[in-house]
Amino acid sequence: MVYIVFSMLVALFFAMNMGASGAAASMGVAYGSGAVPNKRLALIICAVGVFSGAAIGGGEVVKTIGSGIIPSSIISAQIALIILLAATFTLFIANLMGIPLSTSEVTVGSIVGVGIAFQSVHIHKLFIVVSFWLLIPFIAFGLTFIAGFFLSKWKKINEFQLARWGKGLKILLIFTGFMEAFSAGMNNVSNAVGPLVGAGLISITTGTLLGGIFIALGALFLGGRVIETNGKRITNLSLIQGSTVSGLGAFLVIICSLLGMPVPITQITTAGIFGIGVAEHGMKLWQKDIIKRMLKVWLVSPIFSLVISYGMIKLFFEWDFYTLVAILCVFLATIGTMSLLKSTQNEEKETTLAGVSYPTNEKKNPINSYLIK
Numbered sequence: 005m006v007y008i009v010f011s012m013l014v015a016l017f018f019a020m021n022m023g024a025s026g027a028a029a030s031m032g033v034a035y036g037s038g039a040v041p042n043k044r045l046a047l048i049i050c051a052v053g054v055f056s057g058a059a060i061g062g063g064e065v066v067k068t069i070g071s072g073i074i075p076s077s078i079i080s081a082q083i084a085l086i087i088l089l090a091a092t093f094t095l096f097i098a099n100l101m102g103i104p105l106s107t108s109e110v111t112v113g114s115i116v117g118v119g120i121a122f123q124s125v126h127i128h129k130l131f132i133v134v135s136f137w138l139l140i141p142f143i144a145f146g147l148t149f150i151a152g153f154f155l156s157k158w159k160k161i162n163e164f165q166l167a168r169w170g171k172g173l174k175i176l177l178i179f180t181g182f183m184e185a186f187s188a189g190m191n192n193v194s195n196a197v198g199p200l201v202g203a204g205l206i207s208i209t210t211g212t213l214l215g216g217i218f219i220a221l222g223a224l225f226l227g228g229r230v231i232e233t234n235g236k237r238i239t240n241l242s243l244i245q246g247s248t249v250s251g252l253g254a255f256l257v258i259i260c261s262l263l264g265m266p267v268p269i270t271q272i273t274t275a276g277i278f279g280i281g282v283a284e285h286g287m288k289l290w291q292k293d294i295i296k297r298m299l300k301v302w303l304v305s306p307i308f309s310l311v312i313s314y315g316m317i318k319l320f321f322e323w324d325f326y327t328l329v330a331i332l333c334v335f336l337a338t339i340g341t342m343s344l345l346k347s348t349q350n351e352e353k354e355t356t357l358a359g360v361s362y363p364t365n366e367k368k369n370p371i372n373s374y375l376i377k
Contacts, residue, residue, distance in 0.1 A: 007081040008205055014088040016218045019196035021095070022107050023054060023222025025230055026192060026269065030054075030184035032231050033246035039174035040181075047227050049178065051220035053185025057261075058193035058216025063208045064264035065191055069111060069198025072129045072264065074119035076202045083118055084199035086320070090114040090313035091195065094305075105305040106268035109137065111195040113306030117313030121322070136265045137302060140256055141275035147256075148276040151248045152283025173243035180250035185223075187257035188269055189216055195266065241280070249276040271302065 030053065033039075035046040070076060079087075091114045095105055112133060119125035196218070197211035206214070241249065253269070253276050260267045315332070 007085055011081055011085040011088060011200060011203070011205065014085060014092060015196045015200055016214070018088055018092050019193070019215050019218035020222030020226060021092075022192050022195065023051075023219035023224075024226030026107065026188060029230055029270075029273075030188055030250070031181045033241055033250060034174075034177050034181040035231055037174075037177065037241070037243055037246060039177045039243065043228060043231060046181075046231055047224050049182055050185045050227065050231075051224040053182045054189030054192075054223055055216040055220040057186035057189030057191075058212050058219060059189075061190040061258070061261055062193040062212040062216065065194035065261050065266050066198050066201050066208050066211055068129070068133070068264040069115065069194040069266060070200075070202030070208075073112060073115050073126055073133070074122070074202075075124055075126075076204070078118070078122050078124055079199060079202040081203050081205060082320070083317075084203040084205065086313055086316045087111070087114045087118055087199040088196075090117065090309050090316060094309040094312055097308075105308075106270055106302075107192060107195045108266035109268055109302065109305035110309045111198070112266060113309035114313040115199070116306065117310035117315075118317055120310070121314050121317035133265060136260060136267055137271075140260060140267050141271045144253060144256055144272045144275040145279040145282075147252045148249060148279030149283045150279075151252065152245070152280040155244060155248065156284050170243070173247065177243050177247045177250070180247045180254060183254035183258075184250045184273075187254040187261065189219055190261040191257050191267060191269060193219060241277070245280050249273065249280060252276055268302070268305075 031040065031046040031050045034049075035041075035043060040046040040049065070079070091107070091110045094110050094114070095107065112130075116125060116130065193212055193215040197206065197215040200206050201208055201211045253273050256272060257267060257269055
């Protein structure tokens with residue numbers, strides 16, 4: 005009974021944090037551009053969107069997280085708690101270090117760590133999930149690049165008409181922001197409640213409703229700082245560009261959710277913004293940094309949580325001193341490497357500001373202000 009209660013509490017805490025950090029960002033463009041001038045209203049729209057997405061269409065991804073990657077027969081209340089703790093702890097460490105991680109990748113990594121410990125992983129399903137992680141951001145980039153190319157050509161010819169359509173574009177931006185929140189709830193609710201469903205603690209319907217409520221609460225009551233920060237950072241996106249990124253991103257995530265695929269929404273959004281930027285400004289040196297950042301997030305997110313969940317299984321279920329020492333060394337080495345990379349990047353920025361020329365263009369790059377950190 006204690007494990008069940010703790011599992012539920014960690015899952016709901018995880019859901020609220022997802023709502024605060026991820027879901028609230030979906031209305032950042034609309035709020036930052038002034039389409040929704042009131043922050044509280046923007047958060048309410050976001051909360052309604054994520055709850056609707058979770059309640060209406062979150063079930064397929066919950067099935068994948070709950071039983072698609074590892075057999076549900078090995079997921080007990082204790083195992084569900086370990087999966088959730090590993091994912092939550094990974095995100096907590098990453099947040100302290102200022103490194104953005106994907107909640108979907110972190111959760112899948114935690115589940116795979118458990119599966120490896122019990123030597124039971126559905127490799128075929130895992131391969132499909134990982135393929136989606138690689139493929140969908142590239143599709144997002146391609147679609148927004150094509151859309152951005154035509155938008156830039158059309159804008160030069162129809163600037164007067166574009167100015168006249170300001171009100172309509174604001175409505176469109178609010179709608180696409182709502183749909184982005186809808187897609188986030190649809191895809192991300194599984195990360196919090198999937199392990200509980202796999203353990204048989206709650207049903208899919210109850211899980212999606214409960215998870216949707218707490219993601220919405222997280223967006224509503226804890227998302228103010230996120231939406232304020234993101235709104236200021238992405239105001240360089242025009243109304244029609246913001247609508248394009250949000251709309252195409254939401255479309256892709258909804259399709260993936262219907263197929264039961266947990267996908268990294270932040271990377272999809274970043275790839276979409278990247279596509280718009282390339283269409284307008286062309287290929288430049290700084291874009292290599294964006295690609296490196298996406299690859300680091302893609303690699304670090306699942307591996308970090310995998311090591312933690314595997315280590316916790318060994319600690320609590322299969323005591324093996326030598327294995328635990330090896331895991332601890334890997335864990336410490338991973339944290340040290342991440343910290344070293346972050347320190348090196350900060351030193352390069354400080355050196356650049358001091359007047360030494362380095363191939364970092366962050367201060368001059370107009371697209372950096374688009375990115376949701």
